[in-house]
Amino acid sequence: MTNLKEKTDLATPVERAVRLLSTMDLDVSDVCVSFSRSLSISLLGRGIKEAVSRTDLGIGVRVYKNKGMGVAFSQSLEPADVEKTVQRASSFAKVAQPDPYFKGLPGPAKASEVPGLCDSEIVSLTLEQASGLCRKMIEAVEDVRPGAMYLGGLGTNHSRGYLMTSTGVCFETEKTSVSAYIAPTFREGDDVGSSYEYDYAISLPEVDFEGIGKKAAEKALDQFGSKRIESGVLPVILTPDSTSSLCFGLMGAISGEVAVKGRTFASGCLGKQIARQIFEIDDDGTVPSAIASSTYDGEGVPRRLTKVVSKGSILTFLHDSYSAGIAGVETTGHAQRMGYRGYVGAGPTNIRVRPGDSSLDEMIAETKRGLLVTYASFFPNMVSGEFSSTIDEGFLIEGGEKRHPVKNLMAGGHILELYKGIELVSKEGRIIGKGHFFPSIKVSEVKLAGR
Amino acid sequence: MRDLLESIVQEGLTAGARFCEARFFEERNNSISIENGIARTLRSGILRGVGIRVIVARRWGFASTNMPTMGSARRTLEDAIGGGKSIATQVGEEAEIVEAKPEVETVSHKVKMNPEDVSPEEKVKRMLEIEKVARTYGDRVKDTFVTYRDVLTKVAVCNSFGTSIEETTPRTYAYCSVIAKEGENMQIGFEYVGNVAGYEIVDSVQPEEFSGKAAKKAVNLLGAQPPPRGTYTIVVDQRVGGLFIHEAFGHNSEGDLVFGGQSIISDKVGHKVASDLVTIIDDPTKPRNGHFVYDHEGTKAEPHLIVKDGTLVGFLHSLESAAKLGDEPKGSARAQSHHYPPIIRMSNTYVASGDMTFEEALEDVDLGVYLSGSQYGYVETQKGQFTCKAEQAWLIEKGELTDYLRDVAINGLTLDALKNVTAVSKDFMMEMPGMCGKGEQGMYVDAGAPHLRVEGIVVGGRR
Numbered sequence: 013m014t015n016l017k018e019k020t021d022l023a024t025p026v027e028r029a030v031r032l033l034s035t036m037d038l039d040v041s042d043v044c045v046s047f048s049r050s051l052s053i054s055l056l057g058r059g060i061k062e063a064v065s066r067t068d069l070g071i072g073v074r075v076y077k078n079k080g081m082g083v084a085f086s087q088s089l090e091p092a093d094v095e096k097t098v099q100r101a102s103s104f105a106k107v108a109q110p111d112p113y114f115k116g117l118p119g120p121a122k123a124s125e126v127p128g129l130c131d132s133e134i135v136s137l138t139l140e141q142a143s144g145l146c147r148k149m150i151e152a153v154e155d156v157r158p159g160a161m162y163l164g165g166l167g168t169n170h171s172r173g174y175l176m177t178s179t180g181v182c183f184e185t186e187k188t189s190v191s192a193y194i195a196p197t198f199r200e201g202d203d204v205g206s207s208y209e210y211d212y213a214i215s216l217p218e219v220d221f222e223g224i225g226k227k228a229a230e231k232a233l234d235q236f237g238s239k240r241i242e243s244g245v246l247p248v249i250l251t252p253d254s255t256s257s258l259c260f261g262l263m264g265a266i267s268g269e270v271a272v273k274g275r276t277f278a279s280g281c282l283g284k285q286i287a288r289q290i291f292e293i294d295d296d297g298t299v300p301s302a303i304a305s306s307t308y309d310g311e312g313v314p315r316r317l318t319k320v321v322s323k324g325s326i327l328t329f330l331h332d333s334y335s336a337g338i339a340g341v342e343t344t345g346h347a348q349r350m351g352y353r354g355y356v357g358a359g360p361t362n363i364r365v366r367p368g369d370s371s372l373d374e375m376i377a378e379t380k381r382g383l384l385v386t387y388a389s390f391f392p393n394m395v396s397g398e399f400s401s402t403i404d405e406g407f408l409i410e411g412g413e414k415r416h417p418v419k420n421l422m423a424g425g426h427i428l429e430l431y432k433g434i435e436l437v438s439k440e441g442r443i444i445g446k447g448h449f450f451p452s453i454k455v456s457e458v459k460l461a462g463r
Numbered sequence: 464m465r466d467l468l469e470s471i472v473q474e475g476l477t478a479g480a481r482f483c484e485a486r487f488f489e490e491r492n493n494s495i496s497i498e499n500g501i502a503r504t505l506r507s508g509i510l511r512g513v514g515i516r517v518i519v520a521r522r523w524g525f526a527s528t529n530m531p532t533m534g535s536a537r538r539t540l541e542d543a544i545g546g547g548k549s550i551a552t553q554v555g556e557e558a559e560i561v562e563a564k565p566e567v568e569t570v571s572h573k574v575k576m577n578p579e580d581v582s583p584e585e586k587v588k589r590m591l592e593i594e595k596v597a598r599t600y601g602d603r604v605k606d607t608f609v610t611y612r613d614v615l616t617k618v619a620v621c622n623s624f625g626t627s628i629e630e631t632t633p634r635t636y637a638y639c640s641v642i643a644k645e646g647e648n649m650q651i652g653f654e655y656v657g658n659v660a661g662y663e664i665v666d667s668v669q670p671e672e673f674s675g676k677a678a679k680k681a682v683n684l685l686g687a688q689p690p691p692r693g694t695y696t697i698v699v700d701q702r703v704g705g706l707f708i709h710e711a712f713g714h715n716s717e718g719d720l721v722f723g724g725q726s727i728i729s730d731k732v733g734h735k736v737a738s739d740l741v742t743i744i745d746d747p748t749k750p751r752n753g754h755f756v757y758d759h760e761g762t763k764a765e766p767h768l769i770v771k772d773g774t775l776v777g778f779l780h781s782l783e784s785a786a787k788l789g790d791e792p793k794g795s796a797r798a799q800s801h802h803y804p805p806i807i808r809m810s811n812t813y814v815a816s817g818d819m820t821f822e823e824a825l826e827d828v829d830l831g832v833y834l835s836g837s838q839y840g841y842v843e844t845q846k847g848q849f850t851c852k853a854e855q856a857w858l859i860e861k862g863e864l865t866d867y868l869r870d871v872a873i874n875g876l877t878l879d880a881l882k883n884v885t886a887v888s889k890d891f892m893m894e895m896p897g898m899c900g901k902g903e904q905g906m907y908v909d910a911g912a913p914h915l916r917v918e919g920i921v922v923g924g925r926r
Binding site: 053054055056057058059060061062063064065066067068069070080081082083084085086087088093100101103104105107108109110111112138139140142143144146147150161162163195197199204206243273274275277280353354393395396398399400401402404419420421422423424425426459460461462463 | 501502503504505506507508509510511512522523524525526527528529530539542543545546547549550553554555556583584587605606642644647648649650651689690692693694719722723724725727802804843845846847848850852869870871872874875876902921922923924925926
């Protein structure tokens with residue numbers, strides 16, 4: 013088997029590329045090498061289907077000449093391939109035209125190390141052990157009700173990266189992650205009971221594999237007997253997995269160049285109130301042992317806690333150095349670098365919605381007729397802000413009680429109308445990856461398209 | 464490279480594998496991003512490596528490496544064998560596979576203009592010409608984006624049936640999106656072309672019909688209304704029809720989802736699943752974006768008839784699903800790169816032409832919605848519930864197109880929707896080159912249809 017203790021040298025190819033770049037007539041540049049080792053066990057049909065291991069590595073070079081950008085990457089770290097990659101990026105930068113918005117790359121900065129981002133148990137995990145964890149999920153489903161057909165799996169990743177820029181930034185990263193997902197499907201004649209449950213984290217002990225299986229089975233059985241309902245305008249309660257899509261949509265719309273160049277529905281919302289005062293969102297890339305934490309962002313800027321929405325108002329956009337340069341502000345440390353392929357943009361880290369003072373049970377109990385949405389994506393058209401979403405999993409509420417699952421139902425509207433309509437936020441919610449926190453929320457009314 | 468792959472296959476068998484497959488993958492891509500008249504970024508990348516798949520102890524093991532050397536491939540083979548053994552005692556799907564006919568061939572798709580022969584400067588000049596038409600369309604045009612991309616993919620597959628094939632496929636794409644703004648109202652329009660082709664596909668673009676059309680859509684959408692909501696008769700154009708059939712039915716016909724209990728049509732072979740007007744075919748031999756000669760298991764591709772005159776007649780197969788479902792493989796297994804095992808994918812999926820005209824499809828509709836241009840879609844195959852999002856739409860009133868509509872999405876139930884197809888026109892078109900996501904893999908596909916009329920579809924809207 014591949015020796016997992018054997019550490020691939022990342023620094024040498026980076027330094028080789030940087031040395032070569034320093035001999036060229038360029039403005040600024042950065043070089044990133046990343047390595048990852050991932051294991052996965054896939055589930056299909058009656059259970060475990062396949063065991064997969066991958067080793068990936070590559071080098072990405074980003075070069076600016078007269079404010080024009082050239083990017084090249086290669087999956088080979090051989091000296092000749094590193095040289096060709098540098099040459100390609102450099103020649104492309106010379107063909108690219110000046111980007112008037114580009115102000116430069118950040119310089120070095122010191123940051124306190126965020127602890128707990130690498131789990132040695134994941135680094136040394138074997139496929140046999142991983143398949144045992146998958147079995148725990150399956151057994152937990154079968155304990156609730158045997159005979160399901162499955163889709164899902166478990167994946168672990170151990171990644172290392174090394175970034176060096178011509179502006180003096182130089183740092184190495186190391187991180188682990190684990191994700192688990194199981195979707196059991198039960199059938200009773202033509203009726204289908206199907207749902208899913210998942211979790212992801214930095215370390216194995218954070219994931220409750222039996223709990224995932226049990227919850228997935230219970231949710232799947234709850235889906236039997238789904239019915240169509242009439243079109244109408246109803247109050248809607250979103251559970252945390254649906255609240256998260258609402259929040260990711262907003263955070264994407266206030267991130268980076270699309271936000272500051274006026275290309276999203278939220279571009280004009282900086283400093284404006286978009287929701288009632290009960291609604292607040294923090295973004296914190298420094299939470300110890302959390303899935304979206306890191307010491308530095310993708311450009312070497314220290315991560316931080318950012319108050320994004322306070323008392324219903326958007327206080328700041330999330331910036332990398334490029335968008336910060338356009339806005340004339342300091343970067344907020346939200347640059348995201350997609351491995352060695354040279355894509356750098358801004359995006360959120362750990363999204364933490366402030367808990368409210370209601371509860372999911374109270375929200376349901378006080379709803380005469382409404383819809384409980386346990387899964388739907390409210391990701392809007394990022395330009396117009398309008399959405400038209402299928403309610404993938406939901407329940408009709410009547411007389412303060414959950415009645416039956418719904419099907420063939422859509423919700424439509426403008427995402428900012430949804431935010432304005434948030435009238436309750438629950439005190440309890442779901443922590444994901446030890447970093448994100450999403451509560452349940454109640455929206456006063458949403459237009460629904462059904463029978 | 465095929466020598467290395469063949470050696471690894473032999474070593475896999477010697478090490479106890481019942482089946483061994485070694486696959487080399489290389490992808491070279493170049494792209495140019497134009498934004499508001501500036502060629503802002505030029506990119507280039509090379510992906511290269513080997514993926515090895517085995518059946519050992521009656522289970523599948525797969526491993527991959529970026530280093531296509533003998534030493535690294537041997538370690539990867541050990542990982543794949545170790546993987547299969549690691550799950551040997553676990554409850555689950557045992558590996559089965561049909562005995563495949565060995566194929567030995569080298570295929571290289573020809574192009575009229577090799578993108579490598581066109582300089583980056585020349586490509587930038589051409590894309591700027593295309594972009595300028597959008598930027599100068601009118602003063603409500605706020606932002607313009609044009610992207611060029613060429614991809615050259617080489618796949619070599621050797622397996623223990625004696626197959627040794629290599630296929631080199633060039634693909635070229637151009638994409639234009641335009642944001643138009645009026646007050647607080649912002650809308651986006653886009654156009655795209657792409658195929659298994661060379662630079663000729665970009666060279667032949669008529670800017671007014673491409674970027675000019677994207678700009679026109681964005682500006683026109685500023686005056687569009689939100690759609691009504693509820694259950695309507697819909698008529699869809701060829702792109703929405705292609706998306707509809709890909710999502711509503713195509714994924715359900717993928718053999719792995721069928722034997723894995725994830726398809727709503729798994730027990731419906733020989734049964735009516737659609738109206739008599741509907742015939743559905745997936746054809747990788749058509750020279751469209753999903754075209755290939757050999758799939759990534761080395762099976763020679765053939766057209767697959769899935770639904771004939773409304774009756775389900777077959778599924779899409781890999782070597783495994785053909786064994787488990789008792790059918791012949793016709794080449795539907797592909798992998799995104801060396802890092803992924805082949806899984807069953809659609810190629811060029813379409814609804815065959817009928818005999819009506821578009822006008823005839825509209826004329827019986829008292830109140831409905833006409834959808835045009837595909838954006839995206841998804842399906843929950845196990846439930847048979849799908850969603851498709853269109854670029855633009857019109858209200859149909861008494862057979863005529865009236866109000867112009869924006870942000871229209873539809874939802875339906877697979878088994879109901881296809882039985883409710885009441886018109887299929889004769890104006891077939893397949894022009895939806897794109898990527899389809901399944902699991903964690905993306906894959907080149909295309910889809911098409913004539914105009915279709917479907918009753919009883921939910922239209923999501925704000926009115």
